[in-house]
Amino acid sequence: MKVLTINCLSDNFSYIVINEKNNNACVIDPSEAPPIIDIIKKKKINLKYILNTHHHNDHVGGNLELKKKFNCNIFGFIGDKENIPGIDTFLNDKELYENDDFEFTTYHTPGHTLGHVIFHFHKNNFLFTGDTLFSLGCGRIFEGSHNQMFSSLKIIKKFSKDTMIYFGHEYTKNNSNFCLINDPNNIQLKNKIIKINQLLNVGQPTTPTSLEDELQSNIFLKTEKFETFKKLRDLKDNF
């Protein structure tokens, strides 16, 4: 199983997960179709499935065009079935989905939106977190409550430390500045920032990150107290 990262729009990441045995693939959060179509043609991939973490346009914008072109099956959370364009297959919280190509479990992580989900490909320990968790940050709270987002992050914290996290936006530089201001003596954070800068300086994305790094350096995961989390999330909105 291999993951390709596709830069979309101004700062979105879409991901193509490829079953290397047969080149069948799914795309997670296709923000727009053209860059996905480009890579599919170049690499001779069979795009069979689309998985959406949530209904925002920068995550589903390519759904209909890709479905029309490749006849793919679109998966989304049952609670978001009215909002996800072209949805065919409804997923439930903690449901394991298996077919000949892929196995993944869906987890409901409300907060950013009410129907937000994340996808865990357990065989490879890949976790696609959309706009719930970013490297050194977490999603803005649009539809849900701070309480919901805090609980959703707790779900992510329970995965094994070596879980690789593929997140929805390249916000890492700004997030790292926020973490550093609020956690100025964190050596692991400082080391992580050195690595982040090295990647960004050569035009590489900062995705994926590991859960271990995030537990050590992401202030939104480090915070155990709800009140502190809420205060930080509000501060970040105006950062």
Ligand code: ZN
């Ligand atoms: Zn979003």
Ligand code: FE
């Ligand atoms: Fe987004």
